[in-house]
Amino acid sequence: MKEQLQYHTQPIAALANTLAAILEVRDIAGTDEIEALVRYAYEGEAEHVLLFCPSAVGADVLSHYHEHAAKLKNIAPHAEDFVVPYPAHSLTSYASMMAGVKVDKHNVAQFDRGFDEGKGAPRSLFDECKGKRRAAIFLGDKHPCRNLWQNTGAEIYTGTTDMDLVAKAVEMIRKDCYDLLVVFVREFDDMLHASKLYGKRSDSAIDNHIAEFELLSDAASVYMRGNTLVGFCPDHGCHKSFLGGGAHHSRKSADLNVTHYYGVVSSLKRDY
Numbered sequence: 001m002k003e004q005l006q007y008h009t010q011p012i013a014a015l016a017n018t019l020a021a022i023l024e025v026r027d028i029a030g031t032d033e034i035e036a037l038v039r040y041a042y043e044g045e046a047e048h049v050l051l052f053c054p055s056a057v058g059a060d061v062l063s064h065y066h067e068h069a070a071k072l073k074n075i076a077p078h079a080e081d082f083v084v085p086y087p088a089h090s091l092t093s094y095a096s097m098m099a100g101v102k103v104d105k106h107n108v109a110q111f112d113r114g115f116d117e118g119k120g121a122p123r124s125l126f127d128e129c130k131g132k133r134r135a136a137i138f139l140g141d142k143h144p145c146r147n148l149w150q151n152t153g154a155e156i157y158t159g160t161t162d163m164d165l166v167a168k169a170v171e172m173i174r175k176d177c178y179d180l181l182v183v184f185v186r187e188f189d190d191m192l193h194a195s196k197l198y199g200k201r202s203d204s205a206i207d208n209h210i211a212e213f214e215l216l217s218d219a220a221s222v223y224m225r226g227n228t229l230v231g232f233c234p235d236h237g238c239h240k241s242f243l244g245g246g247a248h249h250s251r252k253s254a255d256l257n258v259t260h261y262y263g264v265v266s267s268l269k270r271d272y
Contacts, residue, residue, distance in 0.1 A: 008059070008081040008257045010034070012093055015082075015233075015260075016100030016125050022229060023049060023180060025128040029100030037262060040078045044264030047226030050173075051182045051233050052216055054209045055090055055189035056246065058237015060254040061206075064198060068210050072232050075217050076263030088236035088248045088255040090144040094184075097233075098124040098149070111148060125180075126152035133179035136172055138165040143184055154180075162187050166212045173219045183216065185209060192238055192246025202246070221265040232261040 017027050018034040022041045041049075059081065062069045073079075084093040085104040095103040095111045103111050129135045130153030137149055137156045149156065157172070159165045162185040169183045188205040195201045213232050220228040237255050238248040248255045 007253050008083040010080070010082050011096070011102065012082040012084050012258070013096040013100050013102055015097045019049060019125055019180075020128055022046065023125075023129065023133050025125075025132050028123060028125060028128055031100045034080060037078065037080060040262065041229045041264065044229065045227050046229035046264050048178070048220070048224055048228040049180045049231070050216060050220050050228050051180075051231045052209075052213045053094070053182060053184045053233045053235060055184070055186045055235050056192060056238045056248055057188055057206070057209065057234040057258075058088075058248075058254060059257040059259040060237050060239070061188075061234075062259060065203075065206050068206055071210050072213070072261045075214065075265070076230055076232055076261035078262040080260045080262065082258050082260065083256050084236045084258060086251055086256060088238075088250075090184075090186075090189075090235045091148070093235040093258075094145050095124075095148060097235075098126065100125075124149060124152055126154040129153065129180055134177060135180040135182075136169075136178045137182050137184070138169045139184040140165065140186060143186065145184065162208070162212065166215060169216060170219045173216070174223045176224050183212075185212060189238075189246075195245065197238065197240045197246035217263070217265050220267075222268055224267055225269045226267050228265050228267070230263050230265055234258045234260070 014031050014034055017031050018037050020028055021033045021038045085102050092103045092108050126135050126149050135154040137154050141158050157168045191201040191205045217230045236248055238246040239252050239254040241247045
């Protein structure tokens with residue numbers, strides 16, 4: 001029986017201006033803000049933004065791990081559904097998310113060289129934060145997006161493992177000197193290719209990603225002076241291949257549909 005493809009309708013590019021509005025920096029591109037998310041952040045009096053970005057944890061994956069999704073909603077109850085560009089890939093998805101324009105196989109080459117190098121790539125959220133909001137990016141040495149934001153003014157921290165990155169992010173949260181922190185992790189994506197989708201190693205990776213998000217959210221509450229909008233923001237989804245592993249370069253809705261979860265964590269710091 002042929003799969004019925006039902007795609008989310010909101011492009012992930014809509015997040016760029018939404019985050020710009022929350023951080024009170026200049027608009028980036030022509031996409032509209034997501035008014036409900038902006039209002040949610042304002043009503044929570046969020047002064048900072050912390051995004052946790054696990055790869056391949058799409059909407060279908062979270063529907064499979066429903067207990068994990070419930071834990072997410074305890075921290076981040078505001079959900080937003082997005083569709084990412086085909087083919088589903090970290091580079092195209094996160095470039096779209098930060099630039100406010102659709103990045104796909106037709107124009108991805110200009111982005112892979114990085115933003116703001118005078119080669120045609122538009123400015124990103126990180127460019128607009130420069131001089132106004134201090135931004136930090138945490139990603140692996142071999143992450144597909146490692147070249148994207150080298151020249152945007154964001155401070156980039158790299159590491160070998162996800163835990164290296166999370167530990168560094170917690171260290172920077174303790175210093176309380178950033179307005180925007182974005183942490184990219186890949187264990188689940190790596191495990192679905194190396195073993196089975198929904199096998200023990202993939203299950204363990206999801207456990208770790210939820211624990212990492214909880215740790216970062218708790219750190220923001222304890223160490224940051226001012227409330228923080230936290231987001232669990234996957235790049236794309238995946239589907240089970242013929243051999244039982246995972247794949248994510250098809251037009252399947254499982255690959256292209258993602259759900260992000262947002263919450264506002266209250267600061268435990270007080271000025272006396």
